[in-house]
Amino acid sequence: MTYIYAQDLRKTYRSRSGEVHALAGLSLSVPQGTVKGLLGPNGAGKTTTVKVLNTLIEPDSGTASVAGIDVLADPGGVRRVIGASGQYAAVDENLTGLENLEMVGRLYHLGARRAKARAQELIEAFDLTDAGDRQVKGFSGGMRRRIDLACALVNTPPVLFLDEPTTGLDPRSRIGMWDVILGLVREGTTVLLTTQYLEEADYLADHISVVDHGVVIAEGTADELKAEVGGHRVVITLVHEADADTARAVLARHGSGEVRTHTSGRTLDVAVEEGPPSLQRVLAALEQASIPLHDAGIRRPTLDDVFLTLTGHDSGAENESELSA
Amino acid sequence: MTTTATPLQTREPAQDAPVGPLATWLSDGWTVTWRNLLKLRRNPEMLGFAVLQPIMFVLLFSQVYGGSIQIDGGDYTDYLMAGIFGQTVLFGSTFSGYQMAQDLKEGLIDRFRTLPMHTSAVLVGRTNADLVLNTISMVIMMLTGAVVGWRYTNGTLQFLAGVALLLLFSYAFSWVMALLGIMVRSPEVINNAAFMVLFPLTFISNAFVQASRLPGPLEFIANWNPVSALVQAARELFGNTGTVPPADTFPMQHPVLTVIGGSIVMLAVFVPLAVSRFRHVSSR
Known part of the structure; x- marks a missing residue:
């Protein structure tokens, strides 16, 4: 069953320097219980896609649904079944880890007591017990991402959107995040993940959609995409x-x-x-x-080769663009 | 990592969970207010500035200009205080815009907007918290004023009415600034722009001097300036006008009515505008 669905999404931003086609007819579908990786360079339209599915922005045209709920017709319904985490949906630096989780729980209308209990539960599950009472501004990058992800899980959503969940993390923290994400997937969560790291998509995603200039230019498993390059x-x-x-x-x-x-x-x-x-x-x-x-x-071939073959330019990710054709 | 995705055991709402649109709206508004106040407490420098600046203004104006500025039939310190209160609540309200822009920039607005909460509660929580902040600065200023000799002379009821009027205006103006905050998106621009507009607005008014002593064109502006109406209303309710006659313009003749009417109009226009704009706002 398709759990995340987008058909022909278009979104154009007008700026002084002209029109930017953030989405130019992007379509994708994610079956229930699987991980879809949206892979592409900066500005390819990955985040815009997630924001449309998250109800944060309305596309100029196209349709989208999450867990069978129409994103445009019933954004409130969508918000009840999703969790969002990543570079845009942040946590409050001035609150402690526990307070952040508790705030989110209350905003899900769990009630004060259950919000508190759930916050405690997540803090323990994410190995942040010692840091729970500290303000987030003192957290390391890895801890910050974990608390951010925990905030997305307060309501145990069946659908999770992760926007570049490990960008800027050191390798050890990155692998830690991967374990957490894989754990969620094993328990049945449907995940849409954006990343610039080909390695990350390779490791986490069941299916990958390569995005460039606001459209999906290739789709398949990591192996299928590599086979395409041959x-x-x-x-x-x-x-x-x-x-x-x-x-x-x-x-x-x-x-x-x-x-x-x-x-x-x-x-x-x-x-x-x-x-x-x-x-x-x-x-x-x-x-x-x-x-x-x-x-x-x-x-x-790596996914970098895939990218290079498909787009004529490399993935643009830092530290990974050592190839020059 | 096994408990993270286990469903909440019971799906029926907890006993203390808010149910229904009104209860959830109130709960959301309170939760965001709580978050904003907590943030304020965690950043004593913000609170400190909001408190110290008015103290500074009270002391500077009363002590530096007190000897040189004459007020017909009254004392400058008494006359001055309503002006400083007006100025402080006006500037204090810009904080709403600054903080909305800041939250937007930091991605917190996006977090709120992915939650099944009432989106208007984010703005309600913002303006509520800023009303608390403005009330705190006001109390501090009044105490400072009392120390340098300020007294209200029309009775406690009128005095409280004056305070309520100042706070009503600041609350309404907070909504204007909150809308600007989500439109302009840059906390720095909000701060600088507010300064550029509000500074002349408070100086070309009756806040610090009698409008009748201003040069012709400025006197005309001052007598129609909404800030003058606010200051005049508070000044009349505190009994601090001396024998200065109000100018012959509607805002000066009916300052209380002007401020109440103006605040209601501001709320009626800017609350729905801000709420509807907020439904579409997202960080870039």
Whole structure:
């Protein structure tokens, strides 16, 4: 059963510099109990999509529903079944963790006593017991995200929207957030997640929609998307950058498609038909040309490759855009 | 991580849970007011500024100008106080706009708007909390005024009526500022713009000097200025006018009526405007 549904959403913002088509006919559907990853660079329309589904903004045209409730006709009904967390739906820095949760509970009309009890329950479940009575402004980034997510879970919503839940977190906190999210999914929550991290979509999402310029440009599981790009890539890292031109020629001869040079200038890669034999041929040719290597290998395409192939530009995520075609 | 998504055991509302539109609206309004007051308490510098500034104004004006400004048939300190009260509630109300813009910028408005609460309660909670803040500054100012010799002379009932009038005006004006806050979106711009508009508005009025002593065009503005009406109304109710005759304009002849009518009009126009605008607002 489709639990989150959007059909042909359009939203145009007018600014002094002209019109921005934040959404240009975006459609998606998420079956109950699954995680959909919305993947795309900054400004692709991911957050706008979530905001439409969250009842925060009205699209210019198109339809959307959450848990069978029409977002435009009954926003109040939608708000009762969703939880939202992420870069926009924040927590109050001046309140303690407990107070934030209690406030949200009261605004769900749980009643003062139950709001308090639920706050305590969530604080414990999120390992924030020691910090519960401290103001959020003193929290670390990871703790802040956890309390933010906890706020979205006060009413145990069947549908959860997570907008870049781990942006800016250190790797350890990120993995902690992933565990929490996977735990929720195991218990049956339907999740729509936006991310710029391909790794995150790969890890958490059952299905991925790649978004660019306000439309979905590709859909499928991580494996399907990788298969679409196809095959393996041979990657070599040179000892001397001066050898790059010769090495590029070798790769071009044995690979298919464009040879890519990483920003370091010493690492090159190319798509190949079959991994191991191609690698052997490349290595033999480089040996013959007396080009010393730091490293060589074959790898399956990453979602970065998918992105690059689909959009002609890389994902734009910080630290992950080391490729330059 | 096993308890996070377990459904709340019982789905029927808890005994103390609000049921029905009125009860939930009141509960929401109170919850947001509580949150705003808590925030105020946690930021003593905000409260401190709101309290210290009026003390400073009372002391500076009464002590610096007190000797040089003459009021026909009265004492400058007595005359001055209603002016400072008016100025303070006016500036105090801008806090509503500043805080709405701040909450919007920080994403709290988006959080509220994804909850099944009454959206108008966010604005109600804001203006309520600011009414509390304005009341606190007012009490502090009155005490300071009493120390430098200010006295009301028309009886306690009239005095309380004057205080109520100032607070009514500040509450209504808070709604105007709250709407500006969600339209302008920038706390800094709100603060600076409010200063640029309100400062001349309070100075080209009868707040600090008799309007009749102002040069012609400014006197004309002062006699029609709503701030003058507010100050004049409070001044009359406190019995601090001296023998200065009210100018021959409607706001000066009927200041209490003007302030009550003006506040009702402000509320009638800006409450629905702010509430409807709020339903569509979201951070960028």
